[in-house]
Amino acid sequence: MQIKILVLTLIGKSHGISSSCLFDLCCLSCLCLNADGAIAAATGYNDIGFNSFFRTGWKRFHLYWYGKEMPSAQANCPKTVALLKSIPSVKAAMFASLPPGATLVRHRDPYAGSLRYHIGLVTPNDPKCFIDVDGERYYWKDGEPVMFDETYIHYAANETDHQRIVLFCDVERPVYTKPVQLLNRWFGRYVMSAASSQNVEGEQVGFVNVLFKYFYHLRAQAKKLKVTHRQVYYIGKWVLILGILWAIFW
Numbered sequence: 097m098q099i100k101i102l103v104l105t106l107i108g109k110s111h112g113i114s115s116s117c118l119f120d121l122c123c124l125s126c127l128c129l130n131a132d133g134a135i136a137a138a139t140g141y142n143d144i145g146f147n148s149f150f151r152t153g154w155k156r157f158h159l160y161w162y163g164k165e166m167p168s169a170q171a172n173c174p175k176t177v178a179l180l181k182s183i184p185s186v187k188a189a190m191f192a193s194l195p196p197g198a199t200l201v202r203h204r205d206p207y208a209g210s211l212r213y214h215i216g217l218v219t220p221n222d223p224k225c226f227i228d229v230d231g232e233r234y235y236w237k238d239g240e241p242v243m244f245d246e247t248y249i250h251y252a253a254n255e256t257d258h259q260r261i262v263l264f265c266d267v268e269r270p271v272y273t274k275p276v277q278l279l280n281r282w283f284g285r286y287v288m289s290a291a292s293s294q295n296v297e298g299e300q301v302g303f304v305n306v307l308f309k310y311f312y313h314l315r316a317q318a319k320k321l322k323v324t325h326r327q328v329y330y331i332g333k334w335v336l337i338l339g340i341l342w343a344i345f346w
Contacts, residue, residue, distance in 0.1 A: 115215060118179065119239045122263045123217045125173035126191045129157050130261060134172065134295065135193050142301050143293035144308040153198040157295055159189040162284045164292035167299060180265070187284055188266040191217070194225070199253040205246040207288065209280040210266040215241040217261045224255040236260055243267065
């Protein structure tokens with residue numbers, strides 16, 4: 097049977113960084129950020145990877161993202177960022193909050209180049225606050241790290257009265273050959289990094305999220321047009337489709 101959820105003690109044995117050390121440092125950082133309201137939802141449709149999560153109250157504070165620095169993270173928790181960046185296999189990291197009553201719908205991540213790592217920082221320590229990965233259920237506990245394969249269908253729920261905050265990391269997936277490893281690292285550096293978001297206004301946003309913002313607003317206008325002028329909407333839709341096909345094949 098293939099393991100989908102694995103409880104861990106280290107994320108980098110060769111670097112000797114224990115989970116307890118990581119927990120102590122991250123817990124202090126996340127408590128300060130949470131008290132200041134810095135762990136928050138995106139404000140401008142500029143976080144394509146997690147956009148649907150915000151609707152149910154999920155929040156995050158990016159520490160870094162596939163080589164993209166976050167000045168706000170460097171300013172607020174430099175030691176935490178430095179510790180995580182000292183582990184080469186950790187490609188992205190954030191603090192992620194799931195408030196009471198929130199759920200994350202069933203989904204799977206399309207990028208298979210990483211594994212997902214969580215360590216409970218502030219959790220209900222209750223089976224009612226859980227993640228389910230392809231039928232295997234785990235509930236977060238303070239200080240306990242867990243890794244799972246996010247390419248399996250998974251969902252989460254917090255059915256308690258307490259907030260859940262975890263350290264959320266993308267860890268490079270082990271592969272068998274050097275060419276595949278190099279391809280995976282290239283994809284992370286140049287494609288995944290283009291989906292970087294921001295914690296505060298003024299931080300640089302990757303071009304994928306810049307495009308997503310405009311696409312989202314265009315889609316919203318199209319939905320309004322569909323309600324108010326249904327015939328015009330469908331004419332415009334088919335003109336656009338035929339135009340794209342003409343541009344590709346003509």
